[in-house]
Every structure is written in C-alpha cells, then in structure tokens.
Amino acid sequence: MKNLSSAEVRQMFLDFFKSKGHSIEPSASLVPIDDPTLLWINSGVATVKKYFDGSVVPDNPRIANAQKSIRTNDIENVGLTARHQTMFEMLGNFSIGDYFKKEAIHFAWEFLTSSDWIGFDPKRLYVTVYPKDEEAKRIWREEIGLSSDHIVEIEDNFWDIGAGPSGPDTEIFYDRGQKFNNLAEDDPENYAGGENERYLEIWNLVFSEFNHKPDNTYEPLPSKNIDTGMGLERIVSVIQDTPTNYETDLFMPIIEEIEQISTQVKYGQKQETDISFRVIADHIRALAFAIADGALPSNEGRGYVLRRLLRRADMHGQKLHINQAFLYRLVATVGKIMNSYYPEVLQQQAFVEKVIKSEEERFYETINEGMAILDQLLAKEKNEQTKMISGSDIFKLYDTYGFPVELTEEIAEESGFGVDHTGFEREMEAQRQRARNARSKEQSMKLQSSLLTQIDVDSEYVGYSTLETKSTLALLLQNDKFVDDVNDGQAEVIFSQTPFYAEMGGQVADTGVIIDQTGEICATVRDVQKAPKGQYLHQIEVKKDLQKGQEYTLQVDKDRHNRIIKNHTATHLLHKALKEVLGSQSNQAGSLVAPDHLRFDFTHFGQITAEELQEMEKIVNEKIWQALPVTTIETDIDTAKNMGAMALFGEKYGHEVRVVNIADWSIELCGGNHVKSTEDIGIFKIISESGIGAGTRRIDAVTSKEAYQQFKEQENELAKAAEILKLPRISEVVAKTEQLQEQLQQMQKENEKLSSKMANQQAVNVFKDIKYAGNLSYIAAQVNVKDMNQLRQLADQWKQQNISDVLVLATESNGKANLLTAVSKETIDKGIKAGDLIKAIAPKVSGGGGGRPDMAQAGGKNPDGISQALEEAGRWLEN
Template structure:
C-alpha cells in the first residue's frame, strides 16, 4: 500500500477516471440549487440528479467528481465514533446510460489494487452483493477472481429512495486486521457489512437499472446508470494507518491548533476530552465550507444547523478550557488543509472568520443565561425534593441555548440528579417529525422519460443574431407521443433553428408566434424549455395545423424580448454594484429576469441600509449614463476566468463559455440575452429590498418603461400631497409636512392636558360616591376617559387619597371595554384581591384579565355588559 496524503488520494481518484474517459465535474456548493427536497448537498450524486432522471442529457455520459457533502441526521454521534462527520467528501464515478456493472466493478478493483494507483492488498478486500444480483456476484467471483468467502450476500444491498431510479448495489470493505476486532471474538456483527471496526466499508457501487414508479412498481430504466461513492476520509484513514478518521492529515492539523488554544490536556491523553477535540475539528470544517458557500447561522433551516454546530463546538471548547471566541481562528487551518482542491475557503477567509466570530460573541452573551436557567431548575427541584431532571428541560437547553446534552446531564449528575434521557429523546423525535412535515413534498428525483431523452435531432439557437427565423419543424409531440401532424390543441415542438430563448439562468423564455409561408398565424409560442439533449422545446397552442417537415417562420415578440434583455443587463450591473457597496462576499443566490421587473437574491450577513441601496442605485444609473458598450465572446473556461469573469450562482459551465463584458466593469459568464449598450436600459429604479432567509436578501427593481411609470406614479402622489398640504411647489412639501407635524404635536399635547383636566373633574365627582357592602368600602363607576392609561392615572389619585378599600372603573370606546380594579393594603390583608375580582366581573363584558393583588385590568368586547359588571361587585363581596 502506498503512503499518500489526502490531497494525493483525491487527485489520484479523479485522474484515474479521467483516463477512463470521464469528465471531471467540480465540487458544487453545499447549498442546493433549485432543489427544495434537500437541506444540504449530501452525496456526490445529489448534484447530478438531473442526469439520472433524464431531465438533462450530459455532454459526456461518464462523469467523476470529488463532492463536499453535509449530513446532519446524527450530529450526536460525531466525536464518539471513528467515522461520523457532519461534512465529508465523497469521491464518485458515474455512468449515465453508458457503461454498467462490468466496467464499474473492474475499474473499482483496478483503482484499489493496481500498483499504479492505491495498491491495496487484494486479500484484504471483501464485497457484499444483493442476493438476487447474480450478474454482479458472477463478475466478482469469475472475472475478478475473489474467493467465495470474500463475497457476502446482504439483503439490504438495494438502493431505493422512492420514485425514480433504483437498483442493487455492491459494497467494498477493507479488512483492517484482528487488532480491530470487536471486544467479543464471537460477536455476530464481526463480518463485512456488520457493525464493527475491523471491516471498513470504503466504496459503494450502485447499479441503477429500475424505475421505481409512483404506484410502487418497478420497471427497467430506459437507460441504466452507475452511481458510486467512495468516502475520502475512510480511505485515507486506511492508507495513513489511522485508528479513526480524526488521526489523518484531514483533521490532525486542526486538532493540533486546538491543543495550542487549550493549553490543557493533549489529544490522546483522555477519552472524554478527545471527544471534544473531534467535535470541534469536525464542526469547524463544516462551518467554514458551508458559510463559504453562502449559508449563514440563523434560527431555521440550514442556518439553524450551523448555529447548532457552532454552539456545540463552543461548549466543547469550554470543556477544554477555552473560554473566549476561538473557532474563527481555526478557519485558516481548515483552508490550508483543503486548498489544493477547495481554494474558496482561503479566498473567503476574512468573511468566514467574521461570520463565525460574530456568532461566537453572540453565543457567549447567551451561554450564561442557559447556565442560569439550568441552575435555577436544579435549585427548584431541590426545594421540591425531586431527583429527576425532565427531558423537556434538557431539550430546551439543547435546542434553544445549544447546550450539548452530555454537558447538561453531567451538571445534573454532579448536583445529584438523574436525567430523563428517554424524555429528551421523545422531544427530539417530535422535532424531527415537525421538520419532516415542514419539508417540501416534491419528488427527490423524477422518473425518467424515455421519449425526451431519446430525441437526438440537432437544433440550433439563433436568438443572439435574430428574432425571426425560418426553420423546419423536426419534432411534434402531443400527450407524450410523437406525431407527424396535429390539427388543434397544445403541443411541444422542436425546430432545426430557433430564435426563441429557453428559460435558463434566471431569464424567462421568449414568447411569440409561428407563421406559415403565407405569413398567416399557425400557433402561439407560450413557453420554451431545454429538452434533455439541449434542444429548445417550444410549448405552443395551435391556431391551424402543424406538420413535421414543413418550414415555418418563428417570430419572437420583440417588445417582450426587449423588456427582458434590459432587465437582464441591469441585473449584471446591480451584481457588480452590490459587490462594490457591500463587499465581495455579496454573491448571487438566485435571480429572475422578466419583461416587467428583475429580482436578485444575494448573500449578505446583516441589514442593507437605505444609504447603501441609494448608492447601488446611483452606481447602476451612472453606468447607464456612461453608455458603456456590451460585448459578448465565446471562449474556453480557463480564458474566461483569466478575464476575471464572474460565474453566476447555480450555473454549470462546459469548456466553451459565453462571456458578457460591460466595458470591463462587469464581466460575467452568462448564456442569456443583453442590450448592446447600457444606455438602452434607459432608467433603473430599486423597488424593494428584504430578507428572504438566513443570510439571503432580495432586491426587486424595474427599468425603462416600468421605471418611468413607477416614478410617474410617485410624482403624481407627491403632487397630490402638495395640494393637500397647500404647497405651491413640490419642493415646499417637506417643509409643509414638518410644519403640520409640529402643529399636530402641539394639538396632541393640548388634548392630553384637556383630557387630564376632564379626568380630574370626573375624579372629584366619582370619589364622593363611596359605597359599603359587608364591611368593605368601594367606589365603582363607568367613566369617560380615552384608554387604560387614564384609568391607571385615576387609580393613582385614588391610592394617594386612601378613599376606600376597593376601586372599580370601566370605560368603553369603539365597541371595546377596559376594566380596572385596585385594592388597598387593608383590603388585601382581609383576602380581597384585585385579580380575583377582575376575573369575576370581566366575563360580563365579554372578556378576561388578571393582575397583581393590588391592581388588575381586563379587556372586553361588550360595552352593554358594563352595568352588569358593576352590579356584580356587591354580590362578590357578599359571597
């Protein structure tokens, strides 16, 4: 076996499959793009689903990748086991309808055992197969020549996630030797595929050969696929002879940095502190990569996961004696470990550090609150002579304050309490069920469509050059069936050439018409999508018959198209302006470009001020005034990057790319349509800015006609205001409004004084009317005051003058009732409490309330019930 670094293993894997004709796909963002079924990218295949379900046919059916992934369903196990991680790397090779079992198995064996590659000892490799997959078993036994006792049938070896591609799989295990045997030599789990440390699973080869249909049945796939995954951390632990994944070069530098920050116990000296080292090392990797990919800590979704990871790591840092913010200091360590393949961590180091440091500081402010809650609960339990800390409290501390469960239970144990761990698990399960219920019910992967994936005709997009194109109709589809002619209804059509843009990259599809050779209307084009093989698939509504082989004129709606391209170019200008004003971390996180408006989502940690928005808007307008020329060139990806081209969020780029260059100021990779000069945009106006999720904000804006209409509407409203405030010119409006505000404040002050005077007069009258019942004096009346605040003012006067034992006041306005009851110290001493009386009379006005023994208040919805409520007082006093 060769001695290799993790970086060498990763690159060796990609090089091996590149030699086998695979295209190397770069690792995608951890934040899924246009996939509501996933919280995180959780496997190598997750970013390739569009190929596996047939919605897109890749240029090369052979793909390989090293994909960073996050899984958080068992965070509690991280640090306690040898191989659990929140973030990990999956090395994969994939075949989309190309090679199948034979090649996949042979190549896996070659990569693992060949002296040129990993050079694993063949006798140490074992495999499991699905019992009914006789072909895979035959290949392992007859072609690879594995001994029969190295090939084990396992019923669970069938990959299935519901509707979509599924099939049997075969797993490869490495025998680490007797030193890794479970404690009991006769343990029934001590075999490849069992729960043990000796036989380590390193690679899973999935053979997708069935469509799992929505009705639960299976049918053969039109195109069979290969999906494999090899865990980098696991393979490296074998190569580097590490007891666990944490002793490899992927984690040890982080652990060593934590040791320096701790200055207490070293890694490896204590099993308990080792858990803390592992948790921190694992979590800071996940945090660094996820934040770099645009996810930010929050109280929901993936942001909640990050907040939980960070708080868990901070608490484990405290166990190691680290009392101040420290996680942010580990970001450069993570970056240097991974920089050979993931340079983005170091490139965004300052931003990632800032986010983590801010979140750490925030948590340190709340951590004492959590400890105070736990200590208060423990003290309360002691006074009640109870001995169990309930699961609900443990969960609250864990969920709200980020306390690791083991820490809560440890503190409780030190205080002499037993922890209700079963109750905690019940709370956790309830949370999981709530999370599942909140997830999208959209399908994880679509069922393959053999019809669309089988259409291989060539179709050229000509929309960059023209908006009108004569072209032959090649494909006509109605109701998932190919037809040669159609007389009416709706259909999908493909032409040899088309000027219609297919919806992609945030830009909506073009609209327009199909004309016959006599220039007569044949069909309305209502939408255009990309077919699996890249053709533009037009959705049309027929006006007269369509026939395959005939030539039609495809005519784009020019007005609609021009509206779209103005907004698309404005989106590029806004993107560059965002970065200039907010910083380079403000990356696109989605967009929508229509003929009427543009919507731009971006990552940003914090609010966007009105001043910053005004500055962005001004920058875009200045670029429009400067009349900057816009050029587009097609080049290779490497050249585009050297030009400084910015890649847009969620886009996949081949070797040949299109660069949109706004006079060197904004340079982006983009396949969409644009104006020729920025002055064509005319006007640009931001309509709104808001937060739409954790660390993601949205700007909506308009250009050209829509911007003019918005400004005209606002001008009209301003002129109307000028008339209302009697301003002779618009420029006087602000001064006039300020004068009116001053006048209003003076009137409000005068009104308050008059109301107070009126209340004093009422007080003088009502305080004379003191009643007595069952030895208790009381004053009860309905008064004409504005609100509860003035009732309390009357109560203050009553209290100062000591006029009776009880005071009961009621007032009504706009069908609402306010009640107030006050009790003197003497009344309270006799057991007469304001809160008790208010509860007795409030229902009579259709409300409820409560309060302290000396003062209580209530609201109601039935003013007609006030006399009954006041009459109830005497009955209550005599009860």
C-alpha cells in the same frame, strides 16, 4: 500501501477516473440549486441526479467528482463514534447509461489494489453483495478472483429510496486487523458488513437498473446507471492507519489549534474531552464551508442547522475551559487544510470569520439565559420533589438554547436529579418527522423517462443576431407521443433553427408566433425550454395545421423581447453596483429577468440601508447615461476567467462560454440577450428591497417604460398630498409636512404634561388608601393612566414619599391590562420581592411578566381580571 495525504488521495481518485475517460465535475455548493427536496447537498450523486432521471443528457456519460456534503440526521453521534461527521467528502464515479457492473467493479479493484494507485493488499479486502445479484457475485469470484470467504451475501444490499431509480449494490470493506477487533471471534457481528470496528466499509457501488414505480413494482430502467461513493475521511483513516477519522490530516491541525486556544486540555488525555475536541473540529468544518457557500445562521431551515452546530461547538468549548468566542479563529486552519481543492474558504476568510464571530458573541449573550432557565427547572422539580428533568424541558434547552443533552445531564446529576432520556428522544423524533414531512411532498429523484432523451435532431439558436427566421419543423410531440402533424390543442415542437430564447439563467423565454408559407399564423409560442440534449423545445398553442418537415417563419414578439433584454443588462449593472457598495462577499443567489421587471437575489449578512440602495441606483443610472457599449464574445472558460468574468449563480458552464462585457466595468459569463448600449435601457428604478431568508436579500427593480410609470405614480401621490395640504406646488409638501410634524410633537408634549398632572392628582387619592397584610402595609389600586410609563412615574413618587411597604398598581389600556409591583428596600430584606408578586397576580389578567426585586411589571390580555389581580396581591402578602 502508499503513505498519502488526504489531498493526494483525493487527486489520485480524480486522476484515476480521468484516465478511464471520465469528465471531472467540480464540487457543487453545499446549498442545493433548484432542488427543493434537499436541505443540503448530502451525497455525491445529489449533484448528478439530473442525469440519472434523464432531465439532462451529459456531454460525457462518464462522470467523477469529489463532492463536499452535509448530513445532520445523526448529529448526536458526532464525536462519540469514529466515523460520524456532519460535513464529509464523497468521492464518486458515475456512468449514465454507459458502462455497468463489470467495468465498475474492475475500476474499483484496480484503484484500490494496483501499485500505481492506492496499493491495498488484496487479501485485506472483502465485499458484500445482494444475494440475488448473480452477475456481481460472478464478476467478483471469476474475474477479480476473490475467494468465497471474502464475498458476503447481505439482504440489505439493495439501494432503494422509494419511487425512482434503484438496484442492488456491492460494498467493499478493508480488514484493519486484529488490533481493531473489538468483538469476540464467535460474535455474530464479527464479519465484513457487521457492526464492528475491524472491517471498515470504504466504497459502495450501486447498480441502478430498476425504476421503483409508485405502485411498488419494479421495471428495468431504459438506461442502466452506475453510482458509487467512497468517503474520503474513511479511506484516509485506513491509509494513515488512525483509530478514527479525527486523527487524520483532515482534522488534526484543527484539533491542535483548539489545544492552543484552550491551553488547559490536550487531546488524547481522556474520552470526555476528546469528544469535545472532535465535535468542535467537525462542526467548524461544516460552518466554514456552508457560510462560504452562502448559508447564514438563522432560526429556520439551513440557518437553524448552522446556529445549532455553532452553539453545540461553543458549549463543548466550555468543557475545554474556553469561555469566549473562539470558533472564528479556526477558520483559517480549515481553509488551509482543504485549499488544494476547495479555495473558497480562504478566499472568503474575513467574511466567514465575521459571521461566525458575530453569531458566537450573540450566543454568549443568551447562554446565561439558558443556564438561568435550567436553574429554574431544577428549583421547580426540587419543590415538586420529582427529582427528574422532563424530556420536553431537555429538548427545549437543546433546541432553543443549543444546550447539549450531556451538559444538561451533567448539571442535573451534580444537583441530584435524573433526566428523562425517553421523553427527550420522543421530542427529537417528532422534530425529525416534522422535517421529513416538510420535504415528503417533493420527490428526491424523478422516474427516468426515455422519451425526451431519444430526441436526436439538431436545433440551433440564432436569436443573438435575428428575431425572425425561416426554419424547418424537425420534431412534433403531442400527448407524450411523436407525431407527424397536429391541427389543434397544445404541442411541443423543435425547429432546425430558432430565434426564440429558451428560459435559462434567470431570463424568461421568448414568446411569439409561427407563420406558414401562406402568411397565416398557425401557432403561438407560449414558452421555450431546453430538452435533455440541449434542443430548443417550443411549447405552442396550435391554431392551424402544422406538419413535420415543412418550413415555417418563426417570429419573436420584438417589443416583449426588447423589454426583457433591457432588464437583463440592467441586472448585470446592478450586480456590479451591488458589489461596489456592499463588498465582494455579496454574491448573486438567483435572478428573474422578465419583460415588466427584474428581480435580483443576493447574499448579504445584515440590513441594507436606504443610503446604500440610493447609491446602487445612482451607479446604475450613471452607467446608463454614459452610453457604455455592451459587447459579447465567445471564448474558452479559462480565458473568460482570466478576463475577470463573474460566473452567475446556479449556471453550469461548458468549455466554450459567452462573455458579456460592459465597457470593462462589468464582465460576466452569460448566455442571455442584451442591449447594444446601456443608453438603450433609458432609466433604472429600485422598487423594493427585502430579506427573503437567512442571509439572502432581494431587490426588485424596473427600467424604461415601467420605471417612468413608477416615477409618475409617485408624482401623482405627491400631487394628492399637496391637494390635501392645500398647497399650490408639490415642491412645498416636504416643508409643510415638517411643519405639521413639529406641531404634532408640541401637542404630544402638552398632552404628556396634562396626563402627568392627572396622574399626580390620582396619586394623592390612591396613596391615602393604605391596606395591611399582617405587619406589611400595601397599596393596591386601579388607576386611569395611559400606559406603563405613567405607572412607573407613580411608583417613583411612592418610592420618594416612602408611603407603604408594597405598591400594586393596575391600568387598562387599548383593551389590555398593565400591572406594576414595587417593594421597599426594607421589605425586600424580609424576603418579599416584586418579581415574585407580579408572577403571582399576572395570571389573573391572562398574562405574565417579571422584573427586579424592587420593581416588576406584567401585561395581560384580560383587563376584566384586574380586580381579581389586586385581591390576589393582598392574599399573597398575607401568606
């Protein structure tokens, strides 16, 4: 066995399968594109399942990749076990209807055992198989030459996720030797496939050969596929002979950097702190890569996962005596480890560090609040003498404040309390079920259909040069059947040539008509989509007989098409302007180019100011007025990248690409349609800007006719305002509005003075009514003031005049109750606190509140309870 680095293992895997005729697909973003079934890309197959279900036919049926992935369903085990990670790399090779079991098994064996590749000793390899998979057993036994004691039959070796492709699998295990034998020789788990540390699973080969149908039956797939997965971290731990994944070169540089930051704790000293090192090293990898791929911390979805990982890592940092933001300092180390294959972290290092540091600082501001809540829980349980922290309370600390369960347990035990693990697990399972239910309506992988994949006719797009052409009808499809003619209803058709653009890259499809040889319209084109093999599939409404093999005239709706291309070119201008104003770290996250508007989604950490929007709009319009030429060329992908062409979000590019160049100012890879000069756009207007998710924002804009209409509507609104203000010209609206605003502010000041005067007059009467509770003097009264601010003004007067020991005031405002309590310094020394008093009386008005020992306030939605609250204040002081 060779001594290899993780980077060498990854590259060796890809080189091996490239030598076997596989196309190497780059690792996709951790954030899924057009896949609502996944929160994260969680496996190598997740990025190629479009090939498995037949919705897209790959250029090469043999594919291999190294895919970064995230799974968080077992986050509690990260750091505790040798193998659990949130982010990991899956090495995979896939066959889409090409080779099957024989080749897949031989490829795996050659890669693992050949001296030209990994070079494992074959005697240390074991395999598991599905008991009914006689073919796999035969290949392992007769062709590979494994003895029966190295082949283990396991009933669970059948890959099935419900409806969709499924089939038996075979797993490959490495015998790590006697030193890892943590079980007795006669332990029933002491075998390849059992729960032990000696036999480590390193590769799983799935033979996808059945469709699992919704009625729970299985039928053979039209096209049998291979899906394999080998965890890089696992195989590297075997090659580098480390006890866990964390001692490999994928994690140790991060752990060593954590040691430098901690200064007080070293890795390997004791199990408890080793867990914290591992958790931090694991979580910072996931954070750095996810943020580099466009995800940002928030309170929901992917952002919630990131916030939870960050807070969990920071809490473990405290166990290592790190009491300040530090995770951001590890980003560069993560980037350097992975840079040979994943340059994105170092390319966006400054941005990733900024996001993590900002989130850490925010967490440290709130962590004291979480500790205070835990202190309150302990005090409450102590008073109730239960000596047990409930599962729901533990979950709240864990879920809301990021407190690890073990930290809650440690603090509780130090105070002599137990923790309700069972209740906590019940809450966790309920959360997992909510997450599963949120995605259960979406099918993870579609049933494989052979109908569209059978289409083998040619279809050429000619819409770059013409919007009307004569073309032969090559294929007709109606009611999921191939037919020779149709005369009504809806159908799908493919022509040998078409000027109709298929929806792609955010640009909507063209519409138009199909005309027969007599000049009559025989169908309208409602939509155009790409078939699995790339043909242009027109969805049509049939008006008159259409026959396969006949020639027709295809005519695109020119007005609609021209409006679309104006918006598409404007989208490119906006993309470039956005980067100039906000910075290069803002990347496109989706777009829609329609005839009446354009929509541009992008990643951005923070808010967008009105000035920034105005600057973007100004830049785009300046480029329009400069009448810049818009040129397109077709070239290879490497040349395009050397030109500085930007790739659009979610697009998959082949070797040959189309580059749209706007006077060398904006250069993008794009297969869409565009104007010939920016002046054709006319004018550009941003309608709105908003946040649509964690770290993702959206700009809606219009051009040309729609932009004119937008300006005209705004002009009409100003004209209405001028009419209301009785002004002769709309140019006077702003000055008049400012004048009225000043008058309003002056009147508000006068009202404030009047209200204060009335409050002072009330104070004279209220402060005379002093009551007693034991040896305490207090005032409890309802007053007629407008808000809490005036209650505080009365409390200030009470304090200055030293009228009584305690003050309780209430008022009704806008259908709600406001309460205020104040306590003199001498009375506080006796143990009476305003915060305690407000908590006692606030429930009477169906509210809550808090504050300092000397002053506290509360709000409630039941003003009818004010009198009861004032009475309760007296009873509380008596007690």
